[in-house]
Amino acid sequence: MVHKSFLDRIALFGRSGLDIIESMGRSLIFLWHVLIGRGGAGTGLHLLVKQLYSVGVLSLAIIIVSGLFIGMVLALQGYSILVDFGSEQAVGQMVALTLLRELGPVVTALLFAGRAGSALTAEIGNMKSTEQLSSLEMIGVDPLKYIIAPRLWAGFISMPLLAAIFSVVGIWGGAMVAVDWLGVYEGSYWGNMINSVDFYDDVLNGVIKSVVFAFVVTWVAVYQGYDCEPTSEGISRATTRTVVYASLAVLGLDFILTALMFGDF
Amino acid sequence: MRIRAVEISVGVFLLAGILALLLLALRVSGLTVANSTDTYKLIAHFDNIAGLTTRAKVTMAGVAVGKVVAIDFDTETYTGRVTMEVQSRVNNLPTDTTASILTAGLLGEKYISFSVGGEDDVLKDGDVIYDTQSSLVLEELIGKFLMNSVNQD
Amino acid sequence: MSADDAFAVELKGVTFKRGSRKIFDNVDIRFRRGKVTGVMGPSGCGKTTLLRLMAAQLKPDKGEVWVNGQNLPSLSRSDLFDMRKQFGVLFQSGALFTDLNVFENVAFPLRVHTKLPEEMIRDIVLMKLQAVGLRGAIDLMPDELSGGMKRRVALARAIALDPDILLYDEPFVGQDPIAKGVLVRLIRLLNDALGITSVVVSHDLAETASISDYLYVVGDGQVLGQGTPDQLMNSENPRIQQFMQGNPDGPVPFHFDAPDYRDDLLGGR
Numbered sequence: 001m002v003h004k005s006f007l008d009r010i011a012l013f014g015r016s017g018l019d020i021i022e023s024m025g026r027s028l029i030f031l032w033h034v035l036i037g038r039g040g041a042g043t044g045l046h047l048l049v050k051q052l053y054s055v056g057v058l059s060l061a062i063i064i065v066s067g068l069f070i071g072m073v074l075a076l077q078g079y080s081i082l083v084d085f086g087s088e089q090a091v092g093q094m095v096a097l098t099l100l101r102e103l104g105p106v107v108t109a110l111l112f113a114g115r116a117g118s119a120l121t122a123e124i125g126n127m128k129s130t131e132q133l134s135s136l137e138m139i140g141v142d143p144l145k146y147i148i149a150p151r152l153w154a155g156f157i158s159m160p161l162l163a164a165i166f167s168v169v170g171i172w173g174g175a176m177v178a179v180d181w182l183g184v185y186e187g188s189y190w191g192n193m194i195n196s197v198d199f200y201d202d203v204l205n206g207v208i209k210s211v212v213f214a215f216v217v218t219w220v221a222v223y224q225g226y227d228c229e230p231t232s233e234g235i236s237r238a239t240t241r242t243v244v245y246a247s248l249a250v251l252g253l254d255f256i257l258t259a260l261m262f263g264d265f
Numbered sequence: 266m267r268i269r270a271v272e273i274s275v276g277v278f279l280l281a282g283i284l285a286l287l288l289l290a291l292r293v294s295g296l297t298v299a300n301s302t303d304t305y306k307l308i309a310h311f312d313n314i315a316g317l318t319t320r321a322k323v324t325m326a327g328v329a330v331g332k333v334v335a336i337d338f339d340t341e342t343y344t345g346r347v348t349m350e351v352q353s354r355v356n357n358l359p360t361d362t363t364a365s366i367l368t369a370g371l372l373g374e375k376y377i378s379f380s381v382g383g384e385d386d387v388l389k390d391g392d393v394i395y396d397t398q399s400s401l402v403l404e405e406l407i408g409k410f411l412m413n414s415v416n417q418d
Numbered sequence: 419m420s421a422d423d424a425f426a427v428e429l430k431g432v433t434f435k436r437g438s439r440k441i442f443d444n445v446d447i448r449f450r451r452g453k454v455t456g457v458m459g460p461s462g463c464g465k466t467t468l469l470r471l472m473a474a475q476l477k478p479d480k481g482e483v484w485v486n487g488q489n490l491p492s493l494s495r496s497d498l499f500d501m502r503k504q505f506g507v508l509f510q511s512g513a514l515f516t517d518l519n520v521f522e523n524v525a526f527p528l529r530v531h532t533k534l535p536e537e538m539i540r541d542i543v544l545m546k547l548q549a550v551g552l553r554g555a556i557d558l559m560p561d562e563l564s565g566g567m568k569r570r571v572a573l574a575r576a577i578a579l580d581p582d583i584l585l586y587d588e589p590f591v592g593q594d595p596i597a598k599g600v601l602v603r604l605i606r607l608l609n610d611a612l613g614i615t616s617v618v619v620s621h622d623l624a625e626t627a628s629i630s631d632y633l634y635v636v637g638d639g640q641v642l643g644q645g646t647p648d649q650l651m652n653s654e655n656p657r658i659q660q661f662m663q664g665n666p667d668g669p670v671p672f673h674f675d676a677p678d679y680r681d682d683l684l685g686g687r
Contacts (some may be wrong), residue, residue: 029272032323035422049271049272049275050271050330050517052275052278053271053274053278056278056279057275057277057278062283066446100289126516127516130511130513130516131509131510131511131513131514132513132514132516134470134475134509134513135507135509135515135572137475137512138475138502138505138507139502139526139527139531140475140498140499140502140503140530140531141530156386157279158282159282160282161278161281161282161286162282164280164282164285164289165281165285167285167289168285168289169286190292194292198320199290200320201320203286203289203290204270205360207286237270239371254377
């Protein structure tokens with residue numbers, strides 16, 4: 001048994017802090033090379049399409065189902081709270097604002113990190129461990145441009161679209177519950193909503209949020225895959241890290257963005 | 266064959282996303298297309314604009330005819346200066362029009378309501394509305410009520 | 419200073435460090451053109467690093483890597499890209515691209531480096547697959563292949579551009595005897611038929627010695643010995659002897675560094 005002295009523990013703590021900073025630096029350089037570094041061969045549009053499919057289209061199912069259920073729950077809960085104030089006709093605007101400003105971008109980002117993000121990390125990590133990335137280099141193709149860049153762009157493009165679909169499905173799901181089941185007047189549901197939802201403040205801000213989240217989640221996912229230890233244990237650790245880091249980053253950024261966008265009281 | 270299916274589904278996905286954004290813009294937030302360009306500016310000074318924000322509606326007879334675009338403090342008159350954009354087709358507001366800050370519902374947001382006066386001349390771009398009624402502040406209201414009930418005794 | 423034409427690849431005075439550890443310390447290794455040269459050594463001696471240095475995936479801290487008369491570390495990016503046509507590399511796991519089928523995998527280097535029409539590419543792919551005996555698998559996906567088959571397809575891909583130099587990274591690891599036999603035959607056959615220079619990095623003594631014309635044994639950042647397989651078998655150097663004969667104890671000790679046995683047992687922790 002080796003007993004670590006108190007000083008040793010502090011040293012370890014400092015070391016891990018430095019490691020984290022070093023890792024963040026590496027990931028920035030990585031990002032630079034992928035997005036801006038000297039271009040490789042070919043346009044790679046077909047690569048992008050393939051990635052849009054595996055990252056975007058395949059996430060549609062979970063996004064639509066989640067959006068539907070969350071919208072319905074929002075309407076249900078919202079109604080039960082508002083009815084005490086006699087304001088149940090405002091449930092439409094409540095559902096819409098909650099989804100557009102917060103839940104749409106944030107929940108989509110979290111689901112995306114779990115489903116598409118972890119898949120990206122595992123895929124890239126697997127390519128690294130089976131030396132496919134090295135093979136590409138040997139043949140003369142830059143894996144950063146051929147493998148990583150299409151996945152990064154696919155994430156940037158898909159996630160905001162998925163967030164919009166999430167919100168739309170949620171609002172219509174909420175309408176189903178509120179109007180058809182709970183008896184809110186259809187005109188009030190949509191009318192109050194249109195009156196209180198502002199395109200620039202609510203819809204556009206939500207889109208900006210989901211673009212920022214898309215950037216962060218995809219970057220974390222792709223970097224963790226590229227940087228992982230090329231063993232199966234390393235890959236599974238990297239996958240876990242992707243989900244954890246991406247989720248925390250999304251929630252943290254959400255607070256900052258919300259404060260910036262909606263916080264001027 | 267397989268590639269075609271992939272491309273088609275990606276295309277459908279992108280279309281669905283763009284459609285969702287359009288739906289949000291038009292159906293949910295009521296963004297109207299024939300909007301901003303045909304407006305003219307009017308300015309009003311209020312003693313108290315409490316609760317009024319930019320983008321608040323400007324209405325007349327309950328119908329939206331414009332919106333608030335800027336609120337700032339006028340250091341010379343110690344009043345709040347509100348700048349509004351009114352639709353150009355509403356071009357027959359007399360110069361003694363009143364602008365009041367009202368509340369939508371009991372706990373709702375503040376908006377501006379115009380009521381007409383009787384002058385012949387009409388307001389033009391950049392004109393100032395002089396007749397204004399400030400926002401109702403709950404404390405002042407209660408204060409007045411208490412004063413009145415004290416006076417009656 | 420250009421290289422002697424008899425040697426396709428020369429490493430001169432190469433030093434490579436990873437962290438504080440010197441993987442190679444002022445090492446000179448030469449690979450004769452048209453011959454099969456084996457590189458052997460204990461685990462962790464840097465055999466794979468050597469391959470990567472030769473294939474310009476890594477840059478040496480000091481020294482030169484001469485390939486076909488060009489010093490790799492000094493080449494520009496586009497020259498390096500062109501150089502890659504002269505190399506074929508076979509990785510330990512085959513490293514086939516999992517999202518492409520066999521045909522697309524073998525065609526990949528052709529598409530990257532040439533602008534040949536589709537019919538020509540198809541013909542070349544068929545020929546290469548025929549050479550490794552897998553022409554019938556042309557439409558399969560990598561996950562439908564056995565391990566040995568994957569390596570053969572990877573070999574077909576490595577020779578797609580008819581390279582001068584083939585690098586094999588641990589080709590015999592984890593293979594059953596039949597698969598090993600196939601690979602041994604292919605390596606020798608390709609070398610003799612195409613006149614290429616083959617470098618086999620391995621610690622599988624029997625197979626490597628059986629096909630190599632010349633052997634290097636590396637360890638501790640140095641070349642411990644070199645010569646034909648027979649010369650090395652009869653070597654005087656104790657480290658080489660231990661390696662060639664597979665002795666469990668010798669210059670590489672059996673016991674990992676530990677305090678005195680008696681003290682450990684009696685003292686308790």
